[in-house]
Amino acid sequence: MKGTRAAQRYAKAILDLAKDRNESDAVYQDMESISQTITSSEELQSLLASPVIKDDLKRNALKEIFKNASPVTLGAFDILLENNRINILKAVAQKYIQQYNELNNIQVATVTTAIPLDSNLEGKIQDKIREITGNSATIKNVVDPSIIGGFILRIGDLQYNASVAKNLNNLKRQFSNNNSYISKI
Amino acid sequence: MAEVNPAEVSAILKKQLSGFEAKASLDEVGTVLTVGDGIARIYGLANAQYGELVEFEGGLEGIVLNLEEDNVGVVILGPFQEIKEGSVVKRTERIASIRVGEGITGRVIDTLGFPIDGKGPIEGETYEMPLERKAPGVIYREPVTEPLQTGIKAIDAMVPVGRGQRELVIGDRQTGKTAVCIDTILNQKEFYDAGEPVFCIYVAIGQKASTVAGIAKVLEDRGALAYTTIVAANASDPAPMQVYAPFAGAAIGEYFRDTGRPALIVYDDLSKQAVAYREVSLLLRRPPGREAYPGDVFYLHSRLLERSAKIINDDKIASEMNDLPDSIKHLVKGGGSLTALPLIETQAGDVSAYIPTNVISITDGQIFLTSDLFNSGVRPAINVGISVSRVGGNAQIKSMKKVAGTLKLDQAQYRELEAFAKFGSDLDAATLNVIEKGRRNVEILKQAENDPYPVEDQIAIIFAGSKNLLRDVPIERIREFEREYLEYLNMKHRDVLDGLKAGKLTDEITDTLTNVAKELSGKYKK
Numbered sequence: 210m211k212g213t214r215a216a217q218r219y220a221k222a223i224l225d226l227a228k229d230r231n232e233s234d235a236v237y238q239d240m241e242s243i244s245q246t247i248t249s250s251e252e253l254q255s256l257l258a259s260p261v262i263k264d265d266l267k268r269n270a271l272k273e274i275f276k277n278a279s280p281v282t283l284g285a286f287d288i289l290l291e292n293n294r295i296n297i298l299k300a301v302a303q304k305y306i307q308q309y310n311e312l313n314n315i316q317v318a319t320v321t322t323a324i325p326l327d328s329n330l331e332g333k334i335q336d337k338i339r340e341i342t343g344n345s346a347t348i349k350n351v352v353d354p355s356i357i358g359g360f361i362l363r364i365g366d367l368q369y370n371a372s373v374a375k376n377l378n379n380l381k382r383q384f385s386n387n388n389s390y391i392s393k394i
Numbered sequence: 395m396a397e398v399n400p401a402e403v404s405a406i407l408k409k410q411l412s413g414f415e416a417k418a419s420l421d422e423v424g425t426v427l428t429v430g431d432g433i434a435r436i437y438g439l440a441n442a443q444y445g446e447l448v449e450f451e452g453g454l455e456g457i458v459l460n461l462e463e464d465n466v467g468v469v470i471l472g473p474f475q476e477i478k479e480g481s482v483v484k485r486t487e488r489i490a491s492i493r494v495g496e497g498i499t500g501r502v503i504d505t506l507g508f509p510i511d512g513k514g515p516i517e518g519e520t521y522e523m524p525l526e527r528k529a530p531g532v533i534y535r536e537p538v539t540e541p542l543q544t545g546i547k548a549i550d551a552m553v554p555v556g557r558g559q560r561e562l563v564i565g566d567r568q569t570g571k572t573a574v575c576i577d578t579i580l581n582q583k584e585f586y587d588a589g590e591p592v593f594c595i596y597v598a599i600g601q602k603a604s605t606v607a608g609i610a611k612v613l614e615d616r617g618a619l620a621y622t623t624i625v626a627a628n629a630s631d632p633a634p635m636q637v638y639a640p641f642a643g644a645a646i647g648e649y650f651r652d653t654g655r656p657a658l659i660v661y662d663d664l665s666k667q668a669v670a671y672r673e674v675s676l677l678l679r680r681p682p683g684r685e686a687y688p689g690d691v692f693y694l695h696s697r698l699l700e701r702s703a704k705i706i707n708d709d710k711i712a713s714e715m716n717d718l719p720d721s722i723k724h725l726v727k728g729g730g731s732l733t734a735l736p737l738i739e740t741q742a743g744d745v746s747a748y749i750p751t752n753v754i755s756i757t758d759g760q761i762f763l764t765s766d767l768f769n770s771g772v773r774p775a776i777n778v779g780i781s782v783s784r785v786g787g788n789a790q791i792k793s794m795k796k797v798a799g800t801l802k803l804d805q806a807q808y809r810e811l812e813a814f815a816k817f818g819s820d821l822d823a824a825t826l827n828v829i830e831k832g833r834r835n836v837e838i839l840k841q842a843e844n845d846p847y848p849v850e851d852q853i854a855i856i857f858a859g860s861k862n863l864l865r866d867v868p869i870e871r872i873r874e875f876e877r878e879y880l881e882y883l884n885m886k887h888r889d890v891l892d893g894l895k896a897g898k899l900t901d902e903i904t905d906t907l908t909n910v911a912k913e914l915s916g917k918y919k920k
């Protein structure tokens with residue numbers, strides 16, 4: 210990931226400042242919205258990445274889009290622009306979210322399922338998470354019909370894969386291993 | 395393809411299906427950031443260890459080679475085109491290894507141990523042997539004392555190789571490096587037939603697939619494939635496969651070594667492996683050093699060649715050897731050996747380039763092949779003046795040691811005086827004598843490709859040469875004389891040859907040899 214290390218340092222500085230001013234929750238909201246907005250808007254991405262567009266224009270655009278942001282966030286825009294690092298804004302936002310979660314002991318678990326989770330299933334998955342990590346976590350549900358059935362649970366670097374697609378794949382691999390009757394995957 | 399019986403198909407499928415268990419697994423994972431040229435950078439995998447095997451989606455595997463602050467560099471073992479940015483990578487908590495068993499002889503396999511000769515899976519029980527393994531420590535070793543017969547007169551007489559030795563074969567392209575090694579493998583047939591096989595491993599790195607196929611064919615035709623394994627990472631395979639091919643070969647060799655049997659491994663060639671390693675290292679952004687090779691290219695070769703060893707002939711001590719894989723712990727026996735013949739290709743005879751000097755300093759001697767000799771018809775083109783064997787002398791059988799003792803000196807003298815040879819009759823008798831003897835010895839040491847000599851025949855003919863019994867035979871008829879002499883001895887004096895083979899050189903034996911040589915050489919007198 211481009212500029213991950215720099216992003217980590219900016220995020221740490223922003224978090225430290227936000228903590229001092231008791232604004233870390235507000236900045237967290239800002240960062241969430243920044244991350245989402247940049248991901249969803251291709252125009253904004255190319256605006257920030259473009260070396261041709263003047264810094265002032267970028268600054269005005271950002272302050273217009275995120276006009277309700279806290280002063281710490283707005284200051285972050287300035288410092289990133291000044292240091293020619295505005296292109297890593299999204300990475301900074303993501304790192305901030307990560308560090309904020311770590312600081313407040315919040316775990317985010319991504320659950321991929323073929324159909325949206327209902328509350329009953331969510332409870333069962335919460336149990337599974339507690340079994341794996343010993344703590345509860347906020348669940349983020351991603352719907353992906355290509356896994357056919359079951360679920361994939363991802364918490365940080367851990368993945369619990371109980372999907373039908375994975376088992377089918379394993380079966381296919383077992384069959385095709387040293388088996389001239391079935392072509393290789 | 396043979397006709398398929400439908401019942402057979404469903405039987406196989408049923409068998410495989412019955413062993414299948416649908417299960418979920420908890421894995422440590424990371425995400426692919428970038429992928430290209432056989433290298434992937436992974437975000438996550440926080441606990442991955444150096445050298446660990448990781449698994450990509452779809453079953454492709456990779457080896458962790460770089461652990462950085464925010465990512466992990468992985469070399470991919472296989473076609474990397476199917477890996478995409480963002481795909482998930484799993485830790486396997488295993489280190490890269492291949493499965494070795496008795497069934498691996500006679501097969502052609504790739505770096506990961508999968509057969510590529512179309513003869514089906516490796517048969518029999520197999521054991522997991524790690525690719526990277528520490529060499530045996532000092533107390534588990536023994537000095538080199540047993541000879542490894544190469545079947546090449548010039549080598550067995552003057553640069554002898556012992557079991558457990560590492561002897562470098564170095565020379566320009568097209569000087570017969572591979573031929574020397576293939577002949578050595580062919581010569582082990584004698585021991586295979588006698589029930590004491592020296593298991594051979596031929597590692598082909600970055601060669602044309604057609605060349606490898608040709609070598610497999612030669613070995614098969616001569617009955618040598620039965621005790622030989624070919625590990626092939628061809629020119630079209632990704633660089634990481636070429637880097638690890640010698641390690642796979644060494645793992646196979648270690649299986650035989652640690653189960654108390656002698657093995658011979660040929661790395662053909664290590665300069666190509668170094669080039670592949672340079673490619674991988676540069677892609678991993680390791681800083682380039684001399685000739686753009688990474689700083690640890692010396693360690694790459696030293697740790698590989700250090701695995702060749704003669705293991706102590708004591709089962710109890712051997713069973714406590716360091717870093718033994720669990721899978722073969724119950725099979726360990728002492729007295730095994732792994733002999734290595736690494737090959738290095740030089741550019742225009744330049745041995746002071748980086749990789750040649752490195753490997754020369756690691757090995758226990760080198761066999762030098764030069765294109766000048768090759769072109770002037772001296773084949774094998776071994777330059778005996780600069781070829782050495784640092785430990786092999788102790789491994790020569792007694793009779794050979796006695797007979798060949800003066801040969802190297804004689805030839806050195808001959809080369810010094812050779813320049814004067816063109817003055818012809820102006821030379822004194824002593825000088826002329828040295829030159830004439832030297833020329834005949836050069837002729838004796840010539841040998842056709844794929845024609846290894848049994849050690850007793852070698853001793854007999856070198857005896858005749860070094861005792862100057864051939865002075866009456868014209869140089870162009872030496873080959874003819876040699877054939878007749880050896881045929882005669884094999885027919886009439888088999889006991890003498892057997893004595894030589896057993897290491898004896900009694901007066902009786904020398905008398906017989908002298909008489910036969912004198913008698914036959916009379917026929918050739920002009």
